[in-house]
Amino acid sequence: MASITVENYLKQLYLEQQNRSEELVPMGKLASAMGVVPGTATSMVKALADSGLVSYEPRFGAKLTKGGEQLALHVLRRHRLVELFLVKVLGLDWSEVHDEAEELEHAISDKVLEKIDKLLGHPSVDPHGDPIPTAKGKVSEERLVPLAEANVSAKVRISRVVDQDSRFLQFLDRAGLRPGVMVSVHQRDEHADAISVKIDGRSPLTLGTAAAMKILVEEV
């Protein structure tokens, strides 16, 4: 069995791989994502390479092997199903489930996981709109665009928020910017580094580009 630590490294490596264009994740990035010093990441990755879970190019970085990716996806499936479960069944807020799931993802058996999956009706996304890998380790690829890059006056649906920070999510929640909600892009100002959006029945809201990059939308 992979230890909790190993599960976390694999998950983080997967997430980092998604984020950047390079396929090799540099040790420094992995280390800061894991909250450890770089040397620790190096030695851990070497151990993971020995177990065949990652392939490691010294001085360049590491990437998951097929096996490592399957394990990572399995952890991610647990994480995301747990998040949705906490929201739907236990009534927690979507801004607070990430941290809870961070612990539970390592403690839940396949048996319990499949019960949860069934109870929720085999959902495909979690409360933040992140896709839930299947038990076989498949992830559905969506093509979403950052709100920051949406066309002015377009009508878009908020589909995914790629930042788990609780305070950011609470802000979005208060602003009504939840996955599923339709918004129209009011105006965009490159120089002001801002984009302004409007939800029906609310007054327009202006977001900085950095924030708007973290909100993925679907053009309708």
Next chain:
Amino acid sequence: MASITVENYLKQLYLEQQNRSEELVPMGKLASAMGVVPGTATSMVKALADSGLVSYEPRFGAKLTKGGEQLALHVLRRHRLVELFLVKVLGLDWSEVHDEAEELEHAISDKVLEKIDKLLGHPSVDPHGDPIPTAKGKVSEERLVPLAEANVSAKVRISRVVDQDSRFLQFLDRAGLRPGVMVSVHQRDEHADAISVKIDGRSPLTLGTAAAMKILVEEV
């Protein structure tokens, strides 16, 4: 925060203290309950004593301090609420929830725990009839007697099963001997080391004394 290992030692120490009349739990017993060699238990208990969670009498044994007991009860509360949750909400079998809860008890936050408690209507016992400590760390004391010592021809209610072995529980389940069920004590034979009981509408069933000791009943 107490590590998972520490939580397990405290829990086990509490359970051992309940089982035996002596208040000090000998290292050998603790070690075998924890599945470690005796030397490991000794050194762990010394560390726990240093943190003020147990008091340790070399060569005699250890017992929980007030603080240690509170922690142990908190772990036990998580364990038992999770067990009931798994049965009631996710539909697992009462014979299989113990092992699941063994992991989850260390991963669940107070926030989630209290949601579960509320959802279940603040229950007082888990699926095996074990009492659930309150959030403040109080356990209701019941006075139950082992089925093995019930009077012949008495009508009794099965209240608690003090063995978490999955196969034993499956056996009981198939025999209809679940907490809450009424049985009448048919006959008892000291020499045969057996007791025979009857559930309405079923044929009588004979149990060995050892098994009957693990079933606690309430006289009605």
Next chain:
DNA sequence: AGGGGGATTTTGATTAGTCAAAATAATTAA
């Protein structure tokens, strides 16, 4: 009183995961 024998404690080693800080390599700037 002297041994046995069982439980307990000690000692020395091991593994996983970590950090601090020195050494090395690679990249950028001058």
Next chain:
DNA sequence: TTAATTATTTTGACTAATCAAAATCCCCCT
């Protein structure tokens, strides 16, 4: 091309938790 900067790797040390096996203690029996 050399020097400076930055990222990475190495080295040595530490902690928590464990085991194996030797040492110790204590009770009981003759």
